[in-house]
Amino acid sequence: MTEAARTPYDPADEVPMDHTVGRDLFSKFDPLINERQALLDTGVRDPFALVMEKVHSPTLATINAKKTILLGTYNYMGMTFDPDVIAAGKRALDEYGSGTTGSRVLNGTYQGHKECEEALKEFYGTRHAMVFSTGYQANLGLMSTIAGKEDYIILDADSHASIYDGCALGNAQIVRFRHNSVEDLEKRLRRLPPEGGRLVVLEGVYSMLGDIAPLKEMVAVAKAAGAMIVVDEAHGMGFFGKHGRGVFEEAGVEDDIDFVVGTFSKSVGTVGGFVVSNHPKFDVMRLVCRPYVFTASLPPSVVATAATSIRKLMHAGNKRGHLWENSRRLHLGLRELGFTLATPEAQSAIIAVLLPDQNTTVRMWQALLEQGVYVNMARPPATPAGMYLLRCSLCADHTDEQVGQILGMFEAAGRATGCIA
DSSP: OOHHHHSOOOGGGSOOOOTTSSOOTTGGGHHHHHHHHHHHTTTOOOTTSOOOSEEEETTEEEETTEEEEEOBSOOTTOGGGOHHHHHHHHHHHHHHOSOOOSBTTTTOOOHHHHHHHHHHHHHHTOSEEEEESSHHHHHHHHHHHHOOTTSEEEEETTOOHHHHHHHHHSOOEEEEEOTTOHHHHHHHHHHSOSSSOEEEEEESBOTTTOOBOOHHHHHHHHHHTTOEEEEEOTTTTTTSSTTSOOHHHHTTOGGGOSEEEEESSSTTOSOOEEEEEOOTTGGGHHHHOHHHHTSBOOOHHHHHHHHHHHHHHTTOHHHHHHHHHHHHHHHHHHHHHTOEESSSSOOSSEEEEEESSHHHHHHHHHHHHHHTEEOEEEOTTTSSTTOEEEEEEOOTTOOHHHHHHHHHHHHHHHHHHTSOO
């Protein structure tokens, strides 16, 4: 050990912090800060700082002291207030406490974590299931671990941020193809050199526009090129397919998918993420996947609610049917009112209303909130450059009466802001 290493720390040796020296690391955000302030100066509310004072049900909350219909929560199957789900969480909280304070590979695996993984295996019919602390970490973990620097990850240009971030964390070479283009995917795969592994990453439902991937055709192209395939079913789990497994089940390609990634924060109604697989070597991921190894595991109450919800979703055919009725009715009604929608028909529980610019979008968002309905506002970089939209996420618990009220509120807000004639 050197003399310097043995020298004890002396606070007097510290150099005082001088905020006037060097470049302000926040300066790169100045354009966004200025743009946001200019928008707020017009008198509109901040659409990204909304507070729900009380949540009454999956479809109703108090916002600004007013009862408001929720149309932007991803609570597709309405499981957040399911009595069995809530009871399971309360029992686990009483029996196991509030948290694990440890990683899954140390002290962070409780009986509830294994039961949650068993529920996932039963739901998906797979041999392996691995629960992460968030859906973001599930993608981060799989993408960064499975492909090395000699391998290729081929992904849709509109892939979720968690997929891109997982690719950035790993060492694989990244190849993007045009959104939902089977032809471009095939072309990109043909151009790759023969050496190295290939992982094609697809999403069942794309969360911004609510459009679905042509999985049957894309899977055929990927398999012909010798690629492994992962499908992110974050927005498809619960209501696509006979068993609610997702778009890949409805497309009939279950036997060709190597990994399914998902989240508990949509249809399951809590928080967490997972990867399921039939690959015989999959369990080694528990030892080599950094976002799994180096983070605390989910609290026992959370995995208990997730396991209960997942098992109930296996038998939720009636709820799935009602959700599709809601989605088709709202899509048709908005189109008939004169709004421009991202898809020609309802493809999922997400309906995106396209608007010409940010100012118009925020004014329409605020007008809807004042009418009594909450939706999501989306802008670049969450959307493609120059695209602004209001994203509606329907719930199986929305009543027929509520869907009618929502259409009336869109009509009133659209006329008040000049978005429709």
